[in-house]
Amino acid sequence: MSHKKIINVALIGNPNTGKTSLFNELTGLNQKVGNYPGVTVDKKEGSSKLQKNLKAIITDLPGTYSINPTSLDESIVLKTLLNSKSEKKSDVIVVVADIDNLKRNLLLFSQIKDLEIPTVLAINMADQMERKGITLDIKLLEKELGNDVVLLSVRKEKGIDELKKAIVNTYHSAKAFPLCNVNNRIDPAYFDRLKEINPKYSIYELWLMITHNSFPDTISREEKSALLNFKNNSKNLKKYQHKETIFRYQKINEILKNTYLVDRSKASDLRSILDKIFTHKIFGYILFFAVLLVIFQSIFDWASLPMDLIDAGFANLSSYVDKNLPEGVLTSLISEGIIPGIGGIIIFIPQIAILFLFISLLEETGYMSRVVFLMDKIMRRFGMSGKSVIPLISGTACAIPAVMATRNISGWKERLITILVTPFTTCSARLPVYAIIIALIIPDQKVFGVLNLQGLTLLSLYILGFATAIIAAIILHKTLNVKGTSFFVVEMPDYKLPSFKNVFIDVVEKTKAFIFGAGKIILSISVVLWFLASNGPQSYKDVEKNITENVVHQQLSQHKINKMIASSKLENSYIGIMGKSIEPVIKPLGYDWKIGIALISSFAAREVFVGTLATIYSVESDDEDITTIKQRMASEINPDTGTRRFNFPVGMSLLVFYAFAMQCMATLAIVKRETKSWKWPLIQLFGMGTLAYICSFIVYQILS
Amino acid sequence: MTTIASLHIGELAYISEESLNEIPLKLLEMGCLPGAEVELIQIAPLNDPLYICVNGSHLAIRKETAAKIQIIKAK
Incomplete structure (x- = not known):
C-alpha cells in the first residue's frame, strides 16, 4: 500500500511573522493564485513534499491577528476555518508565530485550538532570540500547550524539515482539543443553550458564527435562522467577546510565565533611531516624496526600453502573420484582433512589475507602515485612510491591482472612496496617448533653460490626476451616505532587510x-x-x-x-x-x-x-x-x-x-x-x- | 479622564480596568489589555495618529481611539 496521499495544510499567522516566507520556502515556485469560492480575495496555494508518498497542498491564508475579522482579508480566514466540515477542510493548521511577539501570536493560536483542528505551532525568527535577550523553554511550552512546537528561522532555512515532520505527526495523531474552554469562564448557561441549538458544531464555532454572521457553506437555512434567532436574543455579545479575549490572555500569561523570558535591556535601538528619521515632522515627508520620485523616475527610465521592444515585437509579429498566413477571416482575427490584444496586455508588464517591485520592497522593509502613519491624518481629511496611499501609488501603474490593494482598509467608506477615485491617477495606459498628443501640440522647447516644456506638460497631467482624485474624494466624503465604522490600527513592524x-x-x-x-x-x-x-x-x-x-x-x-x-x-x-x-x-x-x-x-x-x-x-x-x-x-x-x-x-x-x-x-x-x-x-x-x-x-x- | 491621548512622548502608563468595554476588540486582541504597560513613542505630524508600544506590540492608532482608553500614569 504505497499510493500517494495528499493532505491539506493551511498557514495562518499574524502579519510580519514571516508566514509568506515560510510558504515560499515550503512550496518554491509551485504556487498558484486562485479564488476562494464566492469571494474575491486571492487564494494562494502551493504544493510541498512532506515525506515519501505524502504531499501537502499548502494554503497561505491572509495575515491576521485574530480570527475575529475587521477587514475583507481577515474574514476569509474565518470563513475558511468555519468550513471545517467540508471536503476541502484543512487537515492540519500551522500557526506561524514570531518569537518577539509570542504572547500576542498565541492569542490566535488559542483561537485556532478551540476550533478543534489539529495544529502545529511554528515559532519563527528563532535565530534572533539571543540578540533580543529571549529565552524559551520549548519542552515545557509543548507540555503546557499540549501541542507540537517547532522553532524556525525561515530566512536561514532552518527548521523546515522539523516542521514537515511535525505536520506529518500531527496529521497522524489527529489530536485536537480546545486550549481555553472560554465558555465555562464567561457564562456557562448561555453557552450550553447555544450548544443545544446545534450540537453538530463546537461551542466556539457556533459562537464565531453568531458573532460574525459567518456560516459554513454546508449549513442549512433552518439551522442558520435558529442561530440568528438566538443571536438576536443575546444582549452581551460584545461584552462576552471582551471577556473571552481577557481570559485567553490570562491563560497565555500563565503558560508563558515559566517558559518565556525576555531581558529587555538587550533590545536594540535601531528601530527608535530609524523611526525618529522616517516619522519626523519634516524629514519624514521629504523622504517619502524622495522615495516617490525615485519610484516614478525608475518606472520611466527602466520601463521605456522593454516597452518599446514589446511594442515593436508585436507589430512585427502581426504583420508577419498577416503576410505569411493564407488570407481570410481567421488570419485577420489573429493578426488584427488577438495579437494586438495580447500585445496590449504585455506592454504594461514592465511598468507594473517595476512598481510592484518597489511596493514590495517598501512593505518588506517595514517602511510602508511608517508612510501609513505619516499620511493617515492628511488622507482622512479626504475621506480616506493612511492605508489608501498604497493603492493611489499603485494606480500610477494600473488601477486594477490598485483597486485590489484596498482590501486591507477596514472602513467600508474609506475603502469605497479609495476605489472610486483611484482611476483618476495617471495609469500607464494613458502614457502613450499623452505622449503622442503632447508631441503634436507642445513644442519641444526648454523653459528657464532647463525644464523641457513637453516633460513639464506630462508632469502637470500627473499632478492633475492626483489633484482630481483628491477633489473627487472630498466630494464623495461629503456626499456619500455609506454606513460602516472605520477602525484603524497599524502594526509598526521591526525594520528588516528585504528577502x-x-x-x-x-x-x-x-x-x-x-x-x-x-x-x-x-x-x-x-x-x-x-x-x-x-x-x-x-x-x-x-x-x-x-x-x-x-x-x-x-x-x-x-x-x-x-x-x-x-x-x-x-x-x-x-x-x-x-x-x-x-x-x-x-x-x-x-x-x-x-x-x-x-x-x-x-x-x-x-x-x-x-x-x-x-x-x-x-x-x-x-x-x-x-x-x-x-x-x-x-x-x-x-x-x-x-x-x-x-x-x-x-x-x-x-x-x-x-x-x-x-x-x-x-x-x-x-x-x-x-x-x-x-x-x-x-x-x-x-x-x-x-x-x-x-x-x-x-x-x-x-x-x- | 486620563487617556492614552493625553500622554507625552516617551511617557509610560498602565491601562486601567475602567475603560475595558470601550477598548475595541481588535486592540484588546493586539495586547492592549487592562494592566498592560503602554508607552507613547511618537505622534504623527498634525497630532494624529499616535504610535504606541503596548505589551511588546508597536502600534499606530488614531487619536479618537486613544481617547477612549483610560490609563493610570506611572510615577
Missing part, C-alpha cells in the same frame, strides 16, 4: 494576477473591436468594388489603392458607423468621427487610441512607428476650418478627456467584483465621463 526571494515571488504573482485578470477582458474587447471594425452593412461590402471602379482612370499604385480601400472599409464598418453616430455629440469637444472611433476603442485599454488612429489614417502596420503616426496625425486637416485637425485646442481637449474619463472595461469589472454591485462602477463610468465631457468642452471652447 529577495519574497520580493521576487511577490512581483511575479502580482504581475501574473494582473495579466490573467485584466488580460482576459482586454483581449476579449480587442476581439470584439476587431469584429466591429472588419464587418459592416452592405455599404461595407461594396467598398472594394466602388473604389476600384472609381480609381480605374487615375494613375495610382496598387499600394495606394489598398490603403484607400482599408480606410474606406473602416469608415463603413460597424465601428465606423458608431463613430459617425456619436460625432454630433463629440463635435463640441473638437473631435470628428475618426477620433470618435478611437474613443470607443479605448475601452479595451486607453493606449489602443494610438493604434486605432493609426489604422484609421491607414498607416500600414509594418511601419507603425510613432513618427509616422505622428506625422500622419499632424497633417490631418479639419475640412470645416481647413486647418490642422490636431491643433492646440483639440489636443488639450483630448488630454483633459483622457485624464478624466473612465475608459477601461477591465477596471470597471474589477470595481464591480470588489464592491459586489454594478452601482459603483456605473457611477464611476458616468461620473468620470460627465466630468471629462464638461472639462474637455470648456477647454476646447475657451482655446479655440
Whole structure:
C-alpha cells in the first residue's frame, strides 16, 4: 500500500511573522493564485513534499491577528476555518508565530485550538532570540500547550524539515482539543443553550458564527435562522467577546510565565533611531516624496526600453502573420484582433512589475507602515485612510491591482472612496496617448533653460490626476451616505532587510494576477473591436468594388489603392458607423468621427487610441512607428476650418478627456467584483465621463 | 479622564480596568489589555495618529481611539 496521499495544510499567522516566507520556502515556485469560492480575495496555494508518498497542498491564508475579522482579508480566514466540515477542510493548521511577539501570536493560536483542528505551532525568527535577550523553554511550552512546537528561522532555512515532520505527526495523531474552554469562564448557561441549538458544531464555532454572521457553506437555512434567532436574543455579545479575549490572555500569561523570558535591556535601538528619521515632522515627508520620485523616475527610465521592444515585437509579429498566413477571416482575427490584444496586455508588464517591485520592497522593509502613519491624518481629511496611499501609488501603474490593494482598509467608506477615485491617477495606459498628443501640440522647447516644456506638460497631467482624485474624494466624503465604522490600527513592524526571494515571488504573482485578470477582458474587447471594425452593412461590402471602379482612370499604385480601400472599409464598418453616430455629440469637444472611433476603442485599454488612429489614417502596420503616426496625425486637416485637425485646442481637449474619463472595461469589472454591485462602477463610468465631457468642452471652447 | 491621548512622548502608563468595554476588540486582541504597560513613542505630524508600544506590540492608532482608553500614569 504505497499510493500517494495528499493532505491539506493551511498557514495562518499574524502579519510580519514571516508566514509568506515560510510558504515560499515550503512550496518554491509551485504556487498558484486562485479564488476562494464566492469571494474575491486571492487564494494562494502551493504544493510541498512532506515525506515519501505524502504531499501537502499548502494554503497561505491572509495575515491576521485574530480570527475575529475587521477587514475583507481577515474574514476569509474565518470563513475558511468555519468550513471545517467540508471536503476541502484543512487537515492540519500551522500557526506561524514570531518569537518577539509570542504572547500576542498565541492569542490566535488559542483561537485556532478551540476550533478543534489539529495544529502545529511554528515559532519563527528563532535565530534572533539571543540578540533580543529571549529565552524559551520549548519542552515545557509543548507540555503546557499540549501541542507540537517547532522553532524556525525561515530566512536561514532552518527548521523546515522539523516542521514537515511535525505536520506529518500531527496529521497522524489527529489530536485536537480546545486550549481555553472560554465558555465555562464567561457564562456557562448561555453557552450550553447555544450548544443545544446545534450540537453538530463546537461551542466556539457556533459562537464565531453568531458573532460574525459567518456560516459554513454546508449549513442549512433552518439551522442558520435558529442561530440568528438566538443571536438576536443575546444582549452581551460584545461584552462576552471582551471577556473571552481577557481570559485567553490570562491563560497565555500563565503558560508563558515559566517558559518565556525576555531581558529587555538587550533590545536594540535601531528601530527608535530609524523611526525618529522616517516619522519626523519634516524629514519624514521629504523622504517619502524622495522615495516617490525615485519610484516614478525608475518606472520611466527602466520601463521605456522593454516597452518599446514589446511594442515593436508585436507589430512585427502581426504583420508577419498577416503576410505569411493564407488570407481570410481567421488570419485577420489573429493578426488584427488577438495579437494586438495580447500585445496590449504585455506592454504594461514592465511598468507594473517595476512598481510592484518597489511596493514590495517598501512593505518588506517595514517602511510602508511608517508612510501609513505619516499620511493617515492628511488622507482622512479626504475621506480616506493612511492605508489608501498604497493603492493611489499603485494606480500610477494600473488601477486594477490598485483597486485590489484596498482590501486591507477596514472602513467600508474609506475603502469605497479609495476605489472610486483611484482611476483618476495617471495609469500607464494613458502614457502613450499623452505622449503622442503632447508631441503634436507642445513644442519641444526648454523653459528657464532647463525644464523641457513637453516633460513639464506630462508632469502637470500627473499632478492633475492626483489633484482630481483628491477633489473627487472630498466630494464623495461629503456626499456619500455609506454606513460602516472605520477602525484603524497599524502594526509598526521591526525594520528588516528585504528577502529577495519574497520580493521576487511577490512581483511575479502580482504581475501574473494582473495579466490573467485584466488580460482576459482586454483581449476579449480587442476581439470584439476587431469584429466591429472588419464587418459592416452592405455599404461595407461594396467598398472594394466602388473604389476600384472609381480609381480605374487615375494613375495610382496598387499600394495606394489598398490603403484607400482599408480606410474606406473602416469608415463603413460597424465601428465606423458608431463613430459617425456619436460625432454630433463629440463635435463640441473638437473631435470628428475618426477620433470618435478611437474613443470607443479605448475601452479595451486607453493606449489602443494610438493604434486605432493609426489604422484609421491607414498607416500600414509594418511601419507603425510613432513618427509616422505622428506625422500622419499632424497633417490631418479639419475640412470645416481647413486647418490642422490636431491643433492646440483639440489636443488639450483630448488630454483633459483622457485624464478624466473612465475608459477601461477591465477596471470597471474589477470595481464591480470588489464592491459586489454594478452601482459603483456605473457611477464611476458616468461620473468620470460627465466630468471629462464638461472639462474637455470648456477647454476646447475657451482655446479655440 | 486620563487617556492614552493625553500622554507625552516617551511617557509610560498602565491601562486601567475602567475603560475595558470601550477598548475595541481588535486592540484588546493586539495586547492592549487592562494592566498592560503602554508607552507613547511618537505622534504623527498634525497630532494624529499616535504610535504606541503596548505589551511588546508597536502600534499606530488614531487619536479618537486613544481617547477612549483610560490609563493610570506611572510615577
